[in-house]
Amino acid sequence: MKNFIFVLMILFLSLMMFGKTTITFWGYETVDFSQKEIMANLVDKFQSENNDIKVNVVYLPKSDFEIKLKTAAAVSELPDVSYIDQPLLPLFAKDGLLLNITEYVEKDNLDLSNYIKGPLDTCIYKGEYYGLPISQTSVAMIYNRDLIAEPPKTWDELLEISKEIYIPGEVSAFEYLEGDGWGAWIIPAFVHSAGGEMVVDGKAVFNSQAGVDALNLMKELKKYSEKEVLDSANAFETGHIGMIVNGPWMLSSYRNNWPDLNFGIALIPMKEKYATNLGGEDIVIYSDSENKEASWKFIKFLTNEENAADMAMVMGNFPTRIEAANDPRFNKDPEMSMFMEQMKYSFARPTAINWLKINDEIIGKAIGEVLSNEKTPQEALDDAVEAANELLKEE
Amino acid sequence: MKKSKIFASREKLAGILFALPMLLYAGVFLIAPVVLSLFFSFTKWNMRSTPAWVGIDNYVNLLTDSVKYPYFWHSLKVTLTYSLLAVPMTIISGLVLALIINSIRKEKLEGFFKVAFYLPVITSSVAVAAIWKWVYDPMYGLLNTFLEAIGLKGFNWLGDSKIALFAVAILAAWGCGGTMLIYLAGLKGIPDQLYESAKIDGASSFRQFFGITLPMLKPTTFFLVVTTTIGSFQVFDIVYVLYGAGGGSYGGPDNSLLTFTMYIYNHAFRYEQMGVACAMSFILFIIILILTIVQFKFLPQRYD
Numbered sequence: 001m002k003n004f005i006f007v008l009m010i011l012f013l014s015l016m017m018f019g020k021t022t023i024t025f026w027g028y029e030t031v032d033f034s035q036k037e038i039m040a041n042l043v044d045k046f047q048s049e050n051n052d053i054k055v056n057v058v059y060l061p062k063s064d065f066e067i068k069l070k071t072a073a074a075v076s077e078l079p080d081v082s083y084i085d086q087p088l089l090p091l092f093a094k095d096g097l098l099l100n101i102t103e104y105v106e107k108d109n110l111d112l113s114n115y116i117k118g119p120l121d122t123c124i125y126k127g128e129y130y131g132l133p134i135s136q137t138s139v140a141m142i143y144n145r146d147l148i149a150e151p152p153k154t155w156d157e158l159l160e161i162s163k164e165i166y167i168p169g170e171v172s173a174f175e176y177l178e179g180d181g182w183g184a185w186i187i188p189a190f191v192h193s194a195g196g197e198m199v200v201d202g203k204a205v206f207n208s209q210a211g212v213d214a215l216n217l218m219k220e221l222k223k224y225s226e227k228e229v230l231d232s233a234n235a236f237e238t239g240h241i242g243m244i245v246n247g248p249w250m251l252s253s254y255r256n257n258w259p260d261l262n263f264g265i266a267l268i269p270m271k272e273k274y275a276t277n278l279g280g281e282d283i284v285i286y287s288d289s290e291n292k293e294a295s296w297k298f299i300k301f302l303t304n305e306e307n308a309a310d311m312a313m314v315m316g317n318f319p320t321r322i323e324a325a326n327d328p329r330f331n332k333d334p335e336m337s338m339f340m341e342q343m344k345y346s347f348a349r350p351t352a353i354n355w356l357k358i359n360d361e362i363i364g365k366a367i368g369e370v371l372s373n374e375k376t377p378q379e380a381l382d383d384a385v386e387a388a389n390e391l392l393k394e395e
Numbered sequence: 396m397k398k399s400k401i402f403a404s405r406e407k408l409a410g411i412l413f414a415l416p417m418l419l420y421a422g423v424f425l426i427a428p429v430v431l432s433l434f435f436s437f438t439k440w441n442m443r444s445t446p447a448w449v450g451i452d453n454y455v456n457l458l459t460d461s462v463k464y465p466y467f468w469h470s471l472k473v474t475l476t477y478s479l480l481a482v483p484m485t486i487i488s489g490l491v492l493a494l495i496i497n498s499i500r501k502e503k504l505e506g507f508f509k510v511a512f513y514l515p516v517i518t519s520s521v522a523v524a525a526i527w528k529w530v531y532d533p534m535y536g537l538l539n540t541f542l543e544a545i546g547l548k549g550f551n552w553l554g555d556s557k558i559a560l561f562a563v564a565i566l567a568a569w570g571c572g573g574t575m576l577i578y579l580a581g582l583k584g585i586p587d588q589l590y591e592s593a594k595i596d597g598a599s600s601f602r603q604f605f606g607i608t609l610p611m612l613k614p615t616t617f618f619l620v621v622t623t624t625i626g627s628f629q630v631f632d633i634v635y636v637l638y639g640a641g642g643g644s645y646g647g648p649d650n651s652l653l654t655f656t657m658y659i660y661n662h663a664f665r666y667e668q669m670g671v672a673c674a675m676s677f678i679l680f681i682i683i684l685i686l687t688i689v690q691f692k693f694l695p696q697r698y699d
Contacts, residue, residue: 067664073443091667095443179649231554232534240534357666360646361465368649390462 021294022054026069026082028062028315035314042310046301053294073097080289081298083134083281083315086122090351092284093125099285102128104296114305118278118346119320125351132303135317136280139186140342141266142250143243144236147171151243151266155193155217158243158269162224165242172225175236175244176218179368181360185277186245187367189268190214192275192347199350204388206363207381213271215370215377222371237261247279248339249316265338267345274345280317318343354391362387436673446670453674464671466650470658471682473560477654478627480564485623486616489574494608496575497582509579513572524636527566528553553637556649563652566633574619581615582608617696621687628683631656655679 030036036059043055058079060068066085072078073092084092092098105112112120119133143151147165152158162173177183177190188198188206196210225241235241237258245268254261267274283302285295302311308324318340319325331337349355366384369375375383436453438446457467492512499505515523530537531552539549552562589607598606634654638647645661646653655675663672 070442070667091441092443095441097443180646227554228533228549228551231551233528233532235534354666360661360665365465365650372649387462387465 020052020054021291022056023081023289023291023294023298024056024058024079025298026058026060026065026079028065028083029059030314031316035316038310039314042302042307042314045307046298049301050294050297053291053297055298076288078286078288080291080295081283081285084131084284086119086278086280086282087349087351087355089122089131089282089284090125091353093130094353097286097288098125098130099287099289099292099295100128100130101132101285101296105129108300110300114321114323115303116320116322116325116343118343118348119280119282122278122280122348122351123282131282131284132299133320134281134283134299134303134308135312135315136278136320136343136346137247137249137317138276138278138339138343138346139189139245139247139268140276140339141243141268142236142246143264143266144239144241145262145264146239147242151264152269153267155269155271159217159220159224162221162242166224169226169229171240171242172229172235173242174221174225175230175241176221176225176371177245177367179364179366179371181364183367184359184363187214187218187363188347188349189245189276190217190271193268193270193273195272199352199392202352202392204358204385204392206388207378207385210271211381212377215367215381217271218367219370219377234258248318248336251335265335265342267338267342274342276342276346278343278346278348280320281315352392354394358388358391362391432673432676435670436677438670439668440670441667442669449670453671454678457671457674457678466646466653466658467675469650470653470655473651473653474628474630474655477560477564477630478624480561481567481627481630482620482623484564484568485571485574485627486619488568489571489619490578490612490616492571492575493578493582496579509576512575515570516572520632521636523566523570524633527569528637531562554648556647556651559647559651563633563637567627567630574623577619578612578615581612585611613695614697617690617694620694621690624686624690625683628679628686629656630654631660635660 027039030039039057043057046055047053065083066088069078069082069084069088069092073095078097089098093100104110115133116136119136123129123131123133141151148161152161158174165171166173177186191198191206191208191210191214194210194213196206196208196214198204198206229235229240232240236244237254239261254263268276283299285292285299289295301307303321305321305323308319308321309327309329312319312324313329318330318336319327325331325340330340352358362384366375366380369380370377374380435446437448437450439449439453440446457464461467496505496508496512499508529535531539533539533549533551533554536549536552538552542549550558553559585608589611590603593603593607631654634647634652634657635645638652639645645657645665656679659672659675659679662668662675
């Protein structure tokens with residue numbers, strides 16, 4: 001009798017296992033343990049709502065994530081679902097690795113207007129959706145309250161305050177953008193603010209007046225900022241820099257390691273309109289997945305109204321849904337909420353195969369040439385646009 | 396007869412077995428990747444799609460297309476300049492340290508200095524970078540504080556595109572412990588009689604150094620010049636940890652430290668052009684090969 005029950009149990013269990021679909025999900029290793037707990041709770045909730053699906057979460061270090069995805073793709077070992085850094089989405093989509101979810105969206109009548117437009121746009125490749133936005137982040141201006149009482153709102157005020165607080169060899173006004181990959185990554189915020197665009201319909205157009213204005217601003221700001229001071233270790237934290245442009249990921253370090261630093265967050269000063277750059281992750285399903293329906297349910301679940309805020313906590317970034325942004329964990333925190341405010345004015349990076357190369361080698365180079373007075377902003381940008389268009393031709 | 400044959404074949408088998416782990420290792424991790432990357436260097440490949448054969452396009456574009464690869468020649472120049480600075484500095488400081496240690500007659504003290512001077516070689520490059528970032532800090536750095544104390548003006552060592560390469564070369568010379576050890580072995584190999592007879596002839600220690608020590612070290616110096624040059628053409632980790640962290644640009648100020656290997660890395664892992672990166676590594680291989688042949692031809696290798 002005992003044996004009979006045992007056999008029955010085994011049979012039942014194996015049937016249950018057989019009936020279950022297992023999906024593998026790759027995510028970033030979290031920064032602290034509480035985030036992992038939130039993720040585990042989300043997975044539990046999902047599994048109890050969907051008895052037939054089991055989710056296997058694999059945490060990978062964020063720094064190796066991209067290389068890991070690429071190598072996995074090379075040997076067809078991709079998971080069912082993973083995060084993906086926004087600019088990688090069109091590249092993976094182009095190679096046919098991602099599932100086109102447009103028809104799933106239509107079939108379920110998923111209301112995409114609940115997602116914030118900037119991040120949602122990063123999921124589009126050739127007019128079709130290849131993922132859902134899951135986290136977003138952006139840069140804003142961080143300033144030293146001991147040096148600056150009222151942060152500048154416009155470029156004119158920015159220059160005025162810079163003049164005021166600059167002390168040669170002691171205080172640099174603004175961490176201006178240099179001719180490197182980072183500078184090239186931030187400069188679109190200023191180009192957009194001056195009413196310009198980086199790329200329109202696959203053509204580089206940043207040699208407009210807006211582009212020239214942005215570079216001229218950097219040139220002006222450089223007068224009140226010394227590289228020797230900017231390059232010193234922790235110069236902002238120790239009160240040697242008035243204003244920098246950086247992201248919310250700096251906050252925990254400032255709060256925990258630099259208790260004396262009296263900092264504030266403000267919108268990046270504007271010329272015609274406020275603007276910033278968008279960063280963040282999308283969540284995607286791979287086209288090789290054998291559990292496309294289950295995977296779709298899972299990514300829909302993680303980005304729905306109820307869970308989007310939790311998911312943003314897991315990733316240490318901001319939610320991508322409009323309602324989730326009102327969660328007190330984000331909008332009650334005075335500094336975090338400023339980044340949220342800034343994010344309303346965000347623009348996605350151009351999605352081109354060669355964008356990183358254009359960023360580093362063409363835009364970065366142009367900024368460097370202008371700051372070192374080798375070329376005028378117009379000359380440098382004209383040359384850069386010509387070279388960029390050459391690279392943009394490549395599909 | 397038969398017995399010895401069996402013995403010979405068993406010995407052969409044992410030999411192969413002993414060599415097998417290393418052979419396997421070299422085969423899987425050295426030879427196979429080299430052969431594969433030669434193949435990939437003729438393809439367009441982003442590590443995801445199937446490689447598409449493009450013939451010698453990658454090579455031709457690298458050498459001629461300054462729009463697609465604006466920093467190719469620049470990175471080569473950076474590497475060459477770096478080598479011209481770092482190789483002599485490493486070799487001279489290695490020799491000086493070896494001479495100092497060799498002149499110590501107390502065994503324990505000698506051991507201590509050997510370890511002390513060798514320590515930078517086995518220190519992780521991340522730690523090395525962290526230390527030197529502080530030494531070179533433009534406002535609070537050890538070096539600038541010292542320079543200002545003696546009335547000179549400090550520099551923005553790692554941030555000024557005109558001197559950053561020099562500053563990094565100094566850092567390489569600081570890690571000359573390996574060179575020092577080999578020189579030390581060379582010095583120990585010079586017979587004492589040579590110095591004794593020189594002393595009897597009344598040669599100054601200056602004469603002894605140029606007349607005996609340096610010529611006797613020729614084979615050592617030759618070996619070191621060749622290996623250090625090869626190493627400095629492949630400089631990567633120190634630049635990567637000094638300039639790679641944060642920001643996503645790996646070339647240092649105004650790309651003044653965009654070395655050839657850094658450029659390869661960028662193409663392989665940042666710009667998704669693995670095929671081009673492979674082609675670049677073969678170009679680097681050919682350059683190093685030519686350089687080594689030239690060195691073998693024109694540098695003195697033995698004492699004459």
